[in-house]
Amino acid sequence: MWARDRLRAEKLRGGLVIGRAVIVLEETGSTNDVVAQMAGGDWPEGLCVFAEHQTAARGQHGNKWEAAAQKGLWFSILLRPKIDIAESPRLSEWAAGVIAETIGDATVKLPNDVYIGEHKVAGVLVEMRAQAGAPHVAVVGIGVNVNHVAEDFPEALRERATSLAMIRRVRQDRHLLARKLLQNLDRSYVEKFSVL
Numbered sequence: 001m002w003a004r005d006r007l008r009a010e011k012l013r014g015g016l017v018i019g020r021a022v023i024v025l026e027e028t029g030s031t032n033d034v035v036a037q038m039a040g041g042d043w044p045e046g047l048c049v050f051a052e053h054q055t056a057a058r059g060q061h062g063n064k065w066e067a068a069a070q071k072g073l074w075f076s077i078l079l080r081p082k083i084d085i086a087e088s089p090r091l092s093e094w095a096a097g098v099i100a101e102t103i104g105d106a107t108v109k110l111p112n113d114v115y116i117g118e119h120k121v122a123g124v125l126v127e128m129r130a131q132a133g134a135p136h137v138a139v140v141g142i143g144v145n146v147n148h149v150a151e152d153f154p155e156a157l158r159e160r161a162t163s164l165a166m167i168r169r170v171r172q173d174r175h176l177l178a179r180k181l182l183q184n185l186d187r188s189y190v191e192k193f194s195v196l
Contacts, residue, residue, distance in 0.1 A: 006070070007050050011175050015186035017046035017194055018077055025049065027069075029056035031076035032127055032141040039078055039129070039137045045194075047078040048182065068152040071163070073144040073178050077185070080135035081193040088128040088138065091193075095124040095140050098188050102181045103144075103164065114144075119162035121145050144181075146172050 009022040021044055028034055028051045035049050053069035083090060092112040099114045099122045100106040106116050114122035125141040148163035164172045 005174060007052060007174060007178065009050075012048070012050070012178055012182060014179075015046065015182060016190050018079075018186035018189055019046060019048055019182040020044050021047045023047070023049045025051045027051060027053040027055065030054055030141075031074060032125060032139050035076040035078050035139045036127065036129075036137075039139070043078060045078060045080045046186070048075050050075040050178070068145075068148055071148045071152055072146045073142065073174060073181070075178075076139050076141040079138040079140055079189070079193070081138055081189075082135065083193060085128050085130050085136050088126055091126045091128075091138055091140055092124050094188065094192060095126070095142060095185065096122075098184050099124070099142065099144065099181065102177070102184050105167075116162060116167050118160075119167075120160055121162050121164065121167070142181075144177070146174055146177060 007024045009024045012022045013019055025034070031049045031051050031054060035047065038047065051074050054074050081091060089111050093108070093110060096108045096112050096114050100108050103114065103116070103121065106114050106121060109115050112124040113120055122142070122144040126138060128136055128138045130136050145161060145163035147165045149166065150158050153161045
């Protein structure tokens with residue numbers, strides 16, 4: 001992989017809420033698990049943890065998410081949304097909608113998948129925890145297939161999964177996409193869920 005394509009935290013930081021703090025890990029089991037562990041500390045709402053490789057990434061219903069190393073955007077966001085815990089599906093629909101809007105030519109398959117045509121290109125996994133006397137904690141995990149080729153997917157998924165590079169027939173700039181996605185998530189989150 002080209003060194004210039006390696007994600008760098010300082011290039012991704014910004015925003016009113018989402019992206020104020022950004023960490024990029026070389027490898028972890030699951031960014032959702034990392035953020036869930038960090039939620040009890042002094043980390044601000046909007047913390048984003050990216051991983052170049054996840055060894056235990058997961059999707060809805062405990063399904064394994066295939067996270068090819070250094071090919072996609074794999075990250076989780078720490079949020080404290082002003083919603084009841086029973087409304088957590090709103091977060092999945094919100095995040096998937098922002099991903100689809102950012103990518104363009106994509107549609108949301110409710111509640112949490114993003115498709116281009118008949119092929120899945122991204123997914124969202126939201127995990128919420130109730131907290132007594134404090135805003136609930138939500139961890140919003142996002143996976144976007146960016147620079148995969150067909151061989152990066154297990155054979156069983158090749159007919160259903162795609163990447164932006166496969167659709168557009170050109171390698172994508174992951175930093176550019178990540179920055180645009182974080183900016184759009186931040187703007188939309190502040191409008192819909194946050195009281196600054």
